[in-house]
Amino acid sequence: MITTLFFDFDGVLSPDKSGSITTCRTLHRAVPTVPFEHLLACYHRHLVKSLVGELSHRDVWDEFCACVGGTIEIDLLDQAFRAIPKNGAMFQLCERLKPHYKLGIITDNSQERFDVAKEALELPALFDYIIVSGETGVRKDRETNFQLALALAEAKPAECVFIDNDPANLIAPATLGFHAIYHDDAQNDVDRLMRKLDALGVNLPQ
Numbered sequence: 001m002i003t004t005l006f007f008d009f010d011g012v013l014s015p016d017k018s019g020s021i022t023t024c025r026t027l028h029r030a031v032p033t034v035p036f037e038h039l040l041a042c043y044h045r046h047l048v049k050s051l052v053g054e055l056s057h058r059d060v061w062d063e064f065c066a067c068v069g070g071t072i073e074i075d076l077l078d079q080a081f082r083a084i085p086k087n088g089a090m091f092q093l094c095e096r097l098k099p100h101y102k103l104g105i106i107t108d109n110s111q112e113r114f115d116v117a118k119e120a121l122e123l124p125a126l127f128d129y130i131i132v133s134g135e136t137g138v139r140k141d142r143e144t145n146f147q148l149a150l151a152l153a154e155a156k157p158a159e160c161v162f163i164d165n166d167p168a169n170l171i172a173p174a175t176l177g178f179h180a181i182y183h184d185d186a187q188n189d190v191d192r193l194m195r196k197l198d199a200l201g202v203n204l205p206q
Contacts, residue, residue, distance in 0.1 A: 006149055
């Protein structure tokens with residue numbers, strides 16, 4: 001019997017494929033003549049260690065701007081972190097599930113960004129557990145955060161579902177025994193996801 005459902009954030013609860021895309025969309029306004037893909041590549045190059053809490057954005061901001069070839073005020077980051085679109089259909093699904101199941105988020109994100117996201121989107125009101133790689137120091141390609149999720153939820157793997165938009169992130173939880181479900185962010189077919197949940201015996205009240 002399913003008792004707990006865990007969701008990835010970017011690409012599932014937010015429609016953007018990655019948090020970097022969301023963040024860089026706002027940062028790009030400061031340097032509109034710079035190709036977006038170049039800015040995104042610089043962001044990945046210099047800030048990837050923030051995903052495991054090894055560096056803060058401030059630690060590498062000068063290097064990031066040098067890579068971009070333009071000045072971006074670091075204060076713009078707060079605005080960028082708050083400018084997160086919600087996947088309305090997915091949030092509606094979570095609201096339907098909330099009275100009957102424990103819900104959680106397992107995400108690869110910097111602690112800086114997700115502290116803002118939790119406040120801006122009021123995530124703790126809907127999700128019982130929020131596990132962020134920037135806090136744990138471990139990303140989803142390892143089992144550690146999923147083991148932590150089991151401990152927090154006091155659940156067995158067979159009682160849990162994990163939903164992610166990257167098949168590579170489903171390997172670790174599936175190995176542990178989670179029901180791992182791929183959600184295609186490009187299609188964002190929440191009805192298809194609901195059919196998969198129904199097949200697992202998840203009750204979807206109206």
